[in-house]
Amino acid sequence: MSERGVACRRRTGEDMISLLPDHLLCQILSDVPTKTAVVTSVLSTRWRTIWLSTPVLDLHTHDFPNFTAFASFITWFLELSKGSSCLHKLKLALVSERPIQDISSESSSWDLAFVRGHLDPYYFMTQWIDNAVTRKVKHLDILYPWIFGMMPLSIYTCVTLVSLKIQNVSLADTENVSLPRLQTMHLENNIYATDALLEKLVSCPVLEDLTVVRKGDTVYDFEVLRVRSQSLKSLVVVLIGREWWYKACRVAVIDAPGLKYLSLKDSKFTSYVISSLSSSAKVDIDVSFDVDIDLATDRSVVRSFFTMLSSVRNMTISQTTSEGICVFLKHEPLPQFPYLIRLHAVLYNADLGNLPNILESCPNLKSLVLELSNLKEEELLILSSSVPKCLRSSLEYVEIKTPIRGVVSEIELVKYFLENSAVIKKLKMCLRSGRMNEESNIFVQLLKFRRCSPSCEVVVEELEDTFQGLDFLLWF
Numbered sequence: 245m246s247e248r249g250v251a252c253r254r255r256t257g258e259d260m261i262s263l264l265p266d267h268l269l270c271q272i273l274s275d276v277p278t279k280t281a282v283v284t285s286v287l288s289t290r291w292r293t294i295w296l297s298t299p300v301l302d303l304h305t306h307d308f309p310n311f312t313a314f315a316s317f318i319t320w321f322l323e324l325s326k327g328s329s330c331l332h333k334l335k336l337a338l339v340s341e342r343p344i345q346d347i348s349s350e351s352s353s354w355d356l357a358f359v360r361g362h363l364d365p366y367y368f369m370t371q372w373i374d375n376a377v378t379r380k381v382k383h384l385d386i387l388y389p390w391i392f393g394m395m396p397l398s399i400y401t402c403v404t405l406v407s408l409k410i411q412n413v414s415l416a417d418t419e420n421v422s423l424p425r426l427q428t429m430h431l432e433n434n435i436y437a438t439d440a441l442l443e444k445l446v447s448c449p450v451l452e453d454l455t456v457v458r459k460g461d462t463v464y465d466f467e468v469l470r471v472r473s474q475s476l477k478s479l480v481v482v483l484i485g486r487e488w489w490y491k492a493c494r495v496a497v498i499d500a501p502g503l504k505y506l507s508l509k510d511s512k513f514t515s516y517v518i519s520s521l522s523s524s525a526k527v528d529i530d531v532s533f534d535v536d537i538d539l540a541t542d543r544s545v546v547r548s549f550f551t552m553l554s555s556v557r558n559m560t561i562s563q564t565t566s567e568g569i570c571v572f573l574k575h576e577p578l579p580q581f582p583y584l585i586r587l588h589a590v591l592y593n594a595d596l597g598n599l600p601n602i603l604e605s606c607p608n609l610k611s612l613v614l615e616l617s618n619l620k621e622e623e624l625l626i627l628s629s630s631v632p633k634c635l636r637s638s639l640e641y642v643e644i645k646t647p648i649r650g651v652v653s654e655i656e657l658v659k660y661f662l663e664n665s666a667v668i669k670k671l672k673m674c675l676r677s678g679r680m681n682e683e684s685n686i687f688v689q690l691l692k693f694r695r696c697s698p699s700c701e702v703v704v705e706e707l708e709d710t711f712q713g714l715d716f717l718l719w720f
Contacts, residue, residue: 299332305339314338315368322375330404334376335385338365338393370396380404388412410434417441423448432457436466443470452477459484469496469514476500480507483514515545518552523583526558533568537575546572551579563590563617569602570595578605588613593653596627603632603639610638616646616654627656631664639665643672650675650686662693662700672703 301321308314318336369386376384377398384405386395394414399405400421408423409430417437421444429451436442446454451473458466459482471479479500494515498506501520507528508516521527531549536542546568553559559581561569566589569578584606591599593616603609642661648654661671675686690702 299330300335301331302333302335304337306337311338311365315365318372319368322372331376331379331381333383333385334372334381335383336369336372337387338369339387339389366393369393374398377402377405383407385409386411386413415441415445421445421447424450426451428453430455430457433459439466439468439470442466443472446471447473450475454478455480455482457482467494471497472499474500474502477502478505479503480505480509482509484509484511513545516549516552521553521555523555523557525556526560527553527556528560528562529553529565530562531568532564533571537568537571543572543575547576547579550581554579554581555583556581557583558586559584560588561590563592563615566591566595566602570598573598573601578602581606582608584609586611586613588615590615590617592617594618596653596657599657600627600630600632603634604630607633608638609634611641612639613643613645614657616644616657627660635661635665635668637667640667640669641672642668642670645674647674648686655686655689658690659693662690662695662702664696665700666696668697668700670701670703672705674705 301318303314303318305311305314308317373384373386373396377396381402382404384399384402384407386393386409388411390412393412394416395410397416397418399408400418400423403422403424405423405426407428408426409428411430411432412434414435415437418441421441423445426448427450429446429448431442431445432455436445446456452475454471454473454476456469456471457480469481479498481496483496495517496514497517498521499519501522503522503525505526505528506521507530509530511532511534513531513534533546537546572578578601585608587606587609589602589612591614596616599614603612642665644654644657648658658671658673661668665671687704690704
């Protein structure tokens with residue numbers, strides 16, 4: 245279009261986005277849910293059919309009055325656009341708001357499709373997914389309600405698939421799994437025909453991002469999780485639930501030397517076999533040691549778990565995991581973490597006394613971030629007189645993320661770091677108090693502490709009330 249034409253359109257008040265060519269408008273609409281894209285059809289004659297050319301179908305049953313309308317729209321869209329070369333993304337969420345037994349006979353909810361058999365959502369879903377596979381879908385995202393739907397076999401051999409996210413589905417057994425381009429896979433609360441099928445699924449040759457979730461009270465039935473991958477960069481494993489509801493996962497085998505991020509959230513303490521973990525991997529541990537640590541045999545399992553993580557440089561441990569560590573420390577020291585540089589830990593107030601023992605296992609630690617839980621004013625903090633090696637030679641940064649209220653144990657903790665950290669460069673904290681004079685008292689106490697490092701900078705920020713939004717630097 246000429247410059248004169250553009251200037252003319254500006255004078256007539258037409259929006260500039262409508263001047264874009266159709267393929268760019270389709271690209272813009274591809275980044276929003278289909279419901280939003282459809283709304284643009286009322287903008288002008290130009291926009292009336294643009295959304296029909298988008299290679300994306302992103303719908304939720306909440307967008308429709310019932311399942312019949314939902315199914316009719318999808319079938320109509322796929323039929324209308326069947327001449328298109330490909331379907332870039334298919335994202336469908338079928339969510340039942342109420343249990344089937346709570347649906348009255350007069351209800352017009354799409355849930356009736358499950359109850360009365362007038363419509364079979366699984367049949368429709370199979371047709372839609374097969375259609376998408378035929379049209380070279382790249383991103384497939386399927387969410388079922390608490391009722392499980394069987395996935396068609398075509399998803400196992402979709403050579404164009406880049407991302408697969410499925411929740412609450414059943415996966416039939418097959419010998420042939422070929423997903424050569426799959427990079428992202430999220431599996432949540434699914435039923436797998438066999439453990440071997442699950443292993444095949446997570447063994448795609450270029451897979452980089454894998455999430456496996458099993459939580460809630462529904463019956464999920466894999467006992468062994470095996471993840472062996474040379475390409476995997478991120479792995480998230482979530483195993484939460486009441487054991488009497490499901491067959492507990494007994495073993496998780498992880499062999500992925502290229503991992504950059506590993507997250508384990510486990511309420512029952514699965515037996516882990518972790519090998520070839522890169523030192524550059526960031527590890528988040530939220531594991532409940534559901535064993536009798538007083539028994540030597542059970543302690544060996546915990547010891548083995550931490551030994552398998554001993555090569556990492558960056559670790560976060562949850563409050564639950566810290567509690568288990570402190571029980572373990574009553575019997576023996578933790579394994580050494582000679583490469584650990586950054587540690588983020590959440591600790592109960594009652595477990596703070598074990599902090600020096602935890603740090604003793606991290607001889608080269610440089611950065612420590614602490615979150616404190618369940619602090620009580622009357623509790624004293626008794627820390628070991630011995631000073632861990634990292635405080636004497638490597639620890640440069642300490643942050644207490646939990647706002648300090650002036651509780652005795654908090655002040656003692658700050659004092660401990662200031663008086664024993666020989667090379668610390670910055671200690672960061674924030675104060676929380678309802679009255680200005682209490683904050684002033686905390687400042688006075690901080691100024692009185694002897695410091696071991698002559699260049700230590702204390703940063704106090706995010707003060708509430710009078711000092712809200714201000715940062716203070718205290719130099720010693």
